Amino acid sequence: MTLLVGGFESHVLFDSGASNCFITPERAEKSGIRSSAGESAGMVKVAGGGFLSTLGRARGVEIEIAGQSMPADLVISPVELYDVILGMDWLSHYRVHLDCYRGRVVFERDAGRLVYQGVRPTSGSIVISAIQAEQLLVRGCEAYLATISMSESGAGVVMGDIEVVQDFEDVFQSLKGLPPSRSDPFTIELEPGTAPISKTPYRMAPAELAELKKQIEDLLSKGFIRPSVSPWGAPVLFVKKKDGSFRLCIDYRGLNRVTVKNMYPLPRIDELLDQLRGATWFSKIDLASGYHQIPIDEADVRKTAFRTRYGHFEFVVMPFGLTNAPAAFMRLMNDVFREYLDVFVIIFIDDILVYSRSQEEHATHL
Numbered sequence: 566m567t568l569l570v571g572g573f574e575s576h577v578l579f580d581s582g583a584s585n586c587f588i589t590p591e592r593a594e595k596s597g598i599r600s601s602a603g604e605s606a607g608m609v610k611v612a613g614g615g616f617l618s619t620l621g622r623a624r625g626v627e628i629e630i631a632g633q634s635m636p637a638d639l640v641i642s643p644v645e646l647y648d649v650i651l652g653m654d655w656l657s658h659y660r661v662h663l664d665c666y667r668g669r670v671v672f673e674r675d676a677g678r679l680v681y682q683g684v685r686p687t688s689g690s691i692v693i694s695a696i697q698a699e700q701l702l703v704r705g706c707e708a709y710l711a712t713i714s715m716s717e718s719g720a721g722v723v724m725g726d727i728e729v730v731q732d733f734e735d736v737f738q739s740l741k742g743l744p745p746s747r748s749d750p751f752t753i754e755l756e757p758g759t760a761p762i763s764k765t766p767y768r769m770a771p772a773e774l775a776e777l778k779k780q781i782e783d784l785l786s787k788g789f790i791r792p793s794v795s796p797w798g799a800p801v802l803f804v805k806k807k808d809g810s811f812r813l814c815i816d817y818r819g820l821n822r823v824t825v826k827n828m829y830p831l832p833r834i835d836e837l838l839d840q841l842r843g844a845t846w847f848s849k850i851d852l853a854s855g856y857h858q859i860p861i862d863e864a865d866v867r868k869t870a871f872r873t874r875y876g877h878f879e880f881v882v883m884p885f886g887l888t889n890a891p892a893a894f895m896r897l898m899n900d901v902f903r904e905y906l907d908v909f910v911i912i913f914i915d916d917i918l919v920y921s922r923s924q925e926e927h928a929t930h931l
Contacts, residue, residue: 566670566681568649569629571596572821572886575648576696577628579663579670583652585609588639590620592648597804597814598623600641609642617642627818628655629888630670631681632826635659646696729931743788744858744882751883751893753865754825762819763798766872773803776811778875785878789857793879795867814886815871821888829892837911844920846927855915856890859883859897905930 568577570588573596588598600621608616620641628635628651637655644650655661660673672679693701702708769777784790799820803811841847852858860882861869869880869887883890891914898912909930911918921927 569627570649571598571626571818572888576694577649577651578647579656579661580650580652581656581663583650584654585652586637586639586655587642587644587650587652588623588626589644589648590641593620593623593639593641594804597802597816598626598639598641599802601625609640617644625818627821629826630672631679632828633679634822636822646699729928744860747860750860750862751865751887751890752862753820753868753887753889755868756823756825759823761796762823763796763872764800764816764819766874767800767802767816769803769874773811774874776803777801777813777873780811780813781873781875781878787857789854789882790878790880793867793870793877795870795877795879797868797870797879798872798877799870801871801873815869815884817869817884817886817888820868821886824888827889827892829896831891831895832911832913834913837913840907840911841918841920844922846921846924848919848927848931850917850919852915852917856885856894857882859893 566577566579567574569575570577570592573592575588575592575596593599601624604621604624607619609619611617622638622640624638625636626639628637628649635655637651639649656663662671662673664671668682670681672681698708781790797820800816802814802816804814806812861880866879866881869884871878883893895912895914898914898917899906902910902912902917906912909919909921909926911920919927919930921930
């Protein structure tokens with residue numbers, strides 16, 4: 566199943582044959598999940614009698630199922646096929662029953678039974694995930710590789726040479742200030758009786774501190790953050806991007822655990838891909854600081870506060886890492902593009918794809 570683990574979509578296996586829960590080092594790094602203090606590396610025994618090395622254990626990682634938070638202690642280890650494996654320690658703690666026949670997971674809770682239904686395949690869909698393909702190969706299914714040759718007619722084209730870019734050059738300018746006020750700013754609704762949560766800043770290396778200072782100054786200059794005296798305070802950390810640069814991440818796990826979840830649906834990938842049949846021209850639009858284009862309700866700004874070596878700050882625009890941010894942004898995108906959705910536009914959160922059957926049609930759509 567695909568679940569939110571630490572706020573990021575992950576391929577998850579419910580494994581009653583595993584005594585513990587596991588997460589791959591790659592998924593842990595991408596999700597900003599680190600081994601908890603005092604947890605040392607070691608070895609674990611796997612099926613077949615072999616051993617896998619471990620890089621520690623991350624405690625209290627948020628697992629979101631049907632809008633409910635069910636934290637798990639995840640051993641960081643290079644397990645195969647899945648990003649995360651939920652073993653017997655987690656399954657027994659949450660009183661889980663695996664209904665393999667119906668493809669669902671049942672939680673027997675004091676507050677009442679919770680049933681999570683796995684995604685059933687769409688009739689006629691020809692799309693499978695890479696993990697499903699790998700599993701089929703392991704079972705002995707035959708497969709073949711098809712080489713797709715790409716036309717290089719657009720190679721070397723400069724953005725400024727594209728006619729539609731010239732006609733709408735103003736929308737490609739950098740976001741220099743705060744977004745316009747909206748009738749529905751981003752809000753953070755807390756569970757009743759919640760007290761402010763504040764955590765000690767994480768230790769950073771000198772290079773990280775230099776980058777932190779630089780990024781804080783940039784956010785202040787743009788007006789995205791401001792100094793704070795809030796009783797709330799989340800720690801920050803860095804995740805290294807593929808290009809070697811650092812992405813600043815706010816560890817909002819404490820706030821997310823006490824936030825009332827927004828259940829606005831995200832689109833299914835296979836349904837989005839089905840819309841592209843017959844199209845031959847595509848343009849992908851990247852939004853400049855997409856999340857930062859949504860202001861936060863003034864009453865909730867204090868809840869976004871984060872603590873650093875260089876001071877206490879809070880966001881006045883929607884930051885990354887909040888549990889309801891993807892749903893809020895998806896709702897905004899659907900409202901903006903409603904009349905074009907599944908006509909010549911598909912959207913997944915902040916990824917916008919315009920598709921057309923001809924070059925002339927594509928110019929009109931853009």
